[in-house]
Amino acid sequence: MLPYKTHTEKIRLIQKAQLSLIENVEFFLSQISVHKDINAFNFLFDDAIDRANKIEQKIKEGTSGKLAGMVIAVKDLLSVKDKPLTCSSKILRGFEAIYTATSIEKLIDEDAILIGKTNCDEFGMGSTNENSAFGPVLNPLDKLKVPGGSSGGSAAAVAANFCDAAIGTDTGGSIRQPAAFTGTFGIKPTYGRVSRYGLTAYASSFDCVGPIAKNVLDLALILKIISGKDELDSTSSESNEIQFPSQNKKYKIGLPKEYFKEGLTEEVKTGIEITIENLEKTGHEIIDISLPHSDYTIAAYYILATAEASSNLARFDGVRYGLRNEKIRTFDELYNLTKTEGFGKEVKRRIMLGTYVLSSGYYDAYYSKAQKVRRLIKEDFDNAFREVDLIISPTAPSTAYKIGDTVNDPLQMYLGDIYTVSANLTGIPAISVPYQSENSLPIGIQFMASHFNEEILLDIAQQITE
Amino acid sequence: MSVSKDEIKNIAKLAKLNLNEAEINEFTGDMNKILDYMDKLNELDTDNIRPLSNPLETYNVLREDELKRSIDREDALKNAPGRNDEFFRVPKVIKSDKK
Numbered sequence: 275m276l277p278y279k280t281h282t283e284k285i286r287l288i289q290k291a292q293l294s295l296i297e298n299v300e301f302f303l304s305q306i307s308v309h310k311d312i313n314a315f316n317f318l319f320d321d322a323i324d325r326a327n328k329i330e331q332k333i334k335e336g337t338s339g340k341l342a343g344m345v346i347a348v349k350d351l352l353s354v355k356d357k358p359l360t361c362s363s364k365i366l367r368g369f370e371a372i373y374t375a376t377s378i379e380k381l382i383d384e385d386a387i388l389i390g391k392t393n394c395d396e397f398g399m400g401s402t403n404e405n406s407a408f409g410p411v412l413n414p415l416d417k418l419k420v421p422g423g424s425s426g427g428s429a430a431a432v433a434a435n436f437c438d439a440a441i442g443t444d445t446g447g448s449i450r451q452p453a454a455f456t457g458t459f460g461i462k463p464t465y466g467r468v469s470r471y472g473l474t475a476y477a478s479s480f481d482c483v484g485p486i487a488k489n490v491l492d493l494a495l496i497l498k499i500i501s502g503k504d505e506l507d508s509t510s511s512e513s514n515e516i517q518f519p520s521q522n523k524k525y526k527i528g529l530p531k532e533y534f535k536e537g538l539t540e541e542v543k544t545g546i547e548i549t550i551e552n553l554e555k556t557g558h559e560i561i562d563i564s565l566p567h568s569d570y571t572i573a574a575y576y577i578l579a580t581a582e583a584s585s586n587l588a589r590f591d592g593v594r595y596g597l598r599n600e601k602i603r604t605f606d607e608l609y610n611l612t613k614t615e616g617f618g619k620e621v622k623r624r625i626m627l628g629t630y631v632l633s634s635g636y637y638d639a640y641y642s643k644a645q646k647v648r649r650l651i652k653e654d655f656d657n658a659f660r661e662v663d664l665i666i667s668p669t670a671p672s673t674a675y676k677i678g679d680t681v682n683d684p685l686q687m688y689l690g691d692i693y694t695v696s697a698n699l700t701g702i703p704a705i706s707v708p709y710q711s712e713n714s715l716p717i718g719i720q721f722m723a724s725h726f727n728e729e730i731l732l733d734i735a736q737q738i739t740e
Numbered sequence: 741m742s743v744s745k746d747e748i749k750n751i752a753k754l755a756k757l758n759l760n761e762a763e764i765n766e767f768t769g770d771m772n773k774i775l776d777y778m779d780k781l782n783e784l785d786t787d788n789i790r791p792l793s794n795p796l797e798t799y800n801v802l803r804e805d806e807l808k809r810s811i812d813r814e815d816a817l818k819n820a821p822g823r824n825d826e827f828f829r830v831p832k833v834i835k836s837d838k839k
Binding site for chain 1: 748752754757763767770774775777778780781789790791792794796798801816820821822828
């Protein structure tokens with residue numbers, strides 16, 4: 275077990291020479307190796323120990339950065355120079371990144387230790403981490419269950435004590451839902467708060483980079499570090515600095531009536547009810563609100579996200595990188611065989627869907643229609659946030675699925691994203707806070723706030739955790 | 741709206757994917773199920789609604805047009821499945837009469 279709970283405690287132990295950073299990294303590596311069946315990592319970084327040695331010196335000399343010695347795992351969708359980048363896809367086998375993602379560069383600059391690249395659904399497409407060329411990830415809390423997805427390896431690595439924290443990405447819930455399924459904390463920042471430079475694009479108007487951690491303090495610390503405008507991502511924003519810890523404020527919390535109609539399992543319903551009761555007891559005000567277009571979020575999301583995906587993934591043409599079949603004779607064969615042999619089934623399904631909704635004759639009926647519905651959904655949230663500070667919901671309608679349960683029913687898997695996709699459609703920040711009930715796997719309580727209000731998400735998360 | 745097998749074949753062609761008969765059948769089933777579900781958007785009247793393409797609605801993010809170093813040629817070529825000196829190597833595009 276680890277002798278510390280938060281990063282601040284860890285630093286203090288190292289300063290007092292009560293914890294060796296090298297032994298700490300060795301402990302994580304041994305845990306990863308003992309629990310190899312979890313399959314959380316695609317690659318481990320062999321320079322982690324060496325770096326631990328250097329950073330331990332810096333800590334003792336008092337010259338270290340804010341994340342000194344924090345051991346972080348990185349989703350294999352983000353570039354780290356000279357390290358493999360596969361997006362858990364066969365198409366990128368053998369690829370080595372030629373630059374480092376801005377968010378990861380910031381972690382390195384603050385003396386974090388990167389331990390490896392985590393498994394995920396191929397290109398971030400999936401909610402179970404079963405769509406990976408590296409095989410499925412198991413949920414460390416119950417190995418018959420999925421860890422969620424697409425950042426399943428990142429969440430599993432945090433839950434299983436393979437690292438202190440992890441970086442995930444969230445296009446439709448891919449940080450929050452795995453955090454919920456593994457009992458960890460995950461935050462999807464406001465769109466543009468964290469640079470996307472060096473993140474392999476899935477759906478560019480939705481993609482966000484964010485942390486998964488064991489507690490709110492570490493989550494907030496990492497988020498603060500990776501935030502900020504980046505010249506290399508023109509959609510990144512100059513934003514307010516996140517002030518945390520903040521002072522235990524009382525909030526108006528909206529409870530959308532559309533979210534509690536059907537499809538919720540008993541554990542989730544009870545967990546939410548108890549949380550709401552506690553929030554009221556501690557002085558927060560719960561207000562019934564309406565998000566009238568909730569029923570249309572999944573349809574709008576999957577039309578737009580797959581359309582963007584089909585366009586983004588066109589770059590995998592086998593010219594500059596990617597696998598190449600030696601039998602290729604013509605240019606058409608080069609494109610066709612590279613994609614056909616390189617992409618997995620769910621990626622192909624989404625490319626097909628995206629190509630269809632963008633094809634002439636269907637563009638207006640699907641793509642353009644969905645963009646208009648996206649505005650209606652955003653207006654629902656704009657209206658709600660005139661009345662409340664926060665919106666509460668479950669992160670997912672159930673606890674972790676059984677492995678194999680949604681493999682043959684993609685629509686069923688998509689429907690599970692009902693509570694998470696709205697934050698991506700509207701660009702608002704959202705956090706998943708673990709709730710442990712007595713006899714089941716953990717569930718996630720999700721809070722959403724208006725643009726650039728991560729601060730109050732962290733504050734409420736901290737309050738309900740205490 | 742229902743999608744026929746021929747349409748699926750055409751979409752696969754546009755997407756540059758070779759699908760076998762089993763995959764065509766499977767994707768036809770999946771796509772019909774998914775698109776049926778998506779048709780629920782037609783319940784909404786969106787005539788006077790402007791499309792939303794970026795959640796923060798930012799436009800024209802400009803910067804100075806300065807010459808900067810980016811990626812070295814060797815780095816750019818390092819992951820190429822085929823190369824010839826400083827070029828990416830691809831199959832021959834132009835047909836030759838000689839032979």
